[in-house]
Amino acid sequence: MTAPDPHSPAPPVIDVRGAHKSFGTVTAVAGVDLTIPRGQVAALLGVNGAGKTTLIDLALGLQHPTHGSARLFGLAPRDAIRRGLVGVVHQSGALLPDYTVDRTLRLFAATHTRSLDLDALLDLTALTGLARRRVGRLSGGERQRLRLALALLPDPDLLILDEPTAGMDAVARRAFWALMRDQADEGRTIVFATHYLAEAQDFAERTIIMSDGRVLRDGPTDEIRAETRTRRLSIHLPRTSRPDAEAALTRLADSPSWRVRWDDEETPGSSPDALVSVEGRDLDDAARALLAIPGAHDLHLTTATLEDAFAALVQTQE
Numbered sequence: 001m002t003a004p005d006p007h008s009p010a011p012p013v014i015d016v017r018g019a020h021k022s023f024g025t026v027t028a029v030a031g032v033d034l035t036i037p038r039g040q041v042a043a044l045l046g047v048n049g050a051g052k053t054t055l056i057d058l059a060l061g062l063q064h065p066t067h068g069s070a071r072l073f074g075l076a077p078r079d080a081i082r083r084g085l086v087g088v089v090h091q092s093g094a095l096l097p098d099y100t101v102d103r104t105l106r107l108f109a110a111t112h113t114r115s116l117d118l119d120a121l122l123d124l125t126a127l128t129g130l131a132r133r134r135v136g137r138l139s140g141g142e143r144q145r146l147r148l149a150l151a152l153l154p155d156p157d158l159l160i161l162d163e164p165t166a167g168m169d170a171v172a173r174r175a176f177w178a179l180m181r182d183q184a185d186e187g188r189t190i191v192f193a194t195h196y197l198a199e200a201q202d203f204a205e206r207t208i209i210m211s212d213g214r215v216l217r218d219g220p221t222d223e224i225r226a227e228t229r230t231r232r233l234s235i236h237l238p239r240t241s242r243p244d245a246e247a248a249l250t251r252l253a254d255s256p257s258w259r260v261r262w263d264d265e266e267t268p269g270s271s272p273d274a275l276v277s278v279e280g281r282d283l284d285d286a287a288r289a290l291l292a293i294p295g296a297h298d299l300h301l302t303t304a305t306l307e308d309a310f311a312a313l314v315q316t317q318e
Helices: 052-060 077-082 101-109 118-124 140-152 170-185 197-203 221-227 239-252 284-291 306-315
Strands: 014-023 026-036 041-045 067-072 086-089 158-162 189-193 206-211 214-220 230-238 259-263 273-281 297-302
Touching: 014 052, 026 052, 026 214, 041 052, 041 197, 052 067, 052 077, 052 158, 052 189, 067 077, 077 086, 086 140, 101 118, 101 140, 118 140, 140 158, 140 170, 170 189, 170 197, 197 221, 197 306, 206 221, 206 306, 214 221, 214 306, 221 306, 230 239, 230 284, 239 259, 239 273, 239 284, 284 297
Parallel strands: 041 189, 041 206, 086 158, 158 189
Antiparallel strands: 014 026, 014 067, 206 214, 230 273, 230 297, 259 273
């Protein structure tokens, strides 16, 4: 066998080419190409049935593509996993309910040629206090932390996370992503699928949006977020100024995509003000016009979120 050229570039961490996967007459993945370089943090988004989990399974070698190929670190997926290069957190997975947390970790550690120190790993994943607890008595969020500990056991270069914070409360999710930021800072490549779009917006440098088994959009998260140009404006106006405000917005709006909502229901003892919300593109002129109305106050203007961009892209496919 020819020795590898030490000067040749390293292969991508994930390299999926022309992947198709069908289940009978149902196509779950339809011609997907996906390349993830070392050190990148990427989010995989899509509605239920978009093909995210199937694509992850193909990348991991858990399923074979009907057509196409998948490689991890230039290797067959199962070879890369056997070498401890890959750690996986599934949304669900086989855990032995009668085993304790520490016994579960020792069992899996014995299957790896190298593993992290178990005490340090328990501390890292906030499981030290649960080490003697049986898995069957763990909450959903605690089980996810155990799955993360199992994924980190071989000290992998790649973490693949499928709905990793499912079952976690807000505090646990925040702690989880703080840990993931530390892992990314250490140079691990992280690819995760999530239904919490705020997680992708806050954590992923790259976002891949899937729909009907295809990649609908793939690019830097900030660029995808900015593409919709959707913004939100809210301002308090005197109720009596509604005709003037509506006239101003009508003159300015050059697109029916503007959405205006008035919260001006009359109730006993209610404020003489109404809260006006406007959503759409290019709202700077609208903000100036509404601020010019006597009595206007408390203007808030926010930019689009990744959720706005996701909704806009998916809706174009419907």
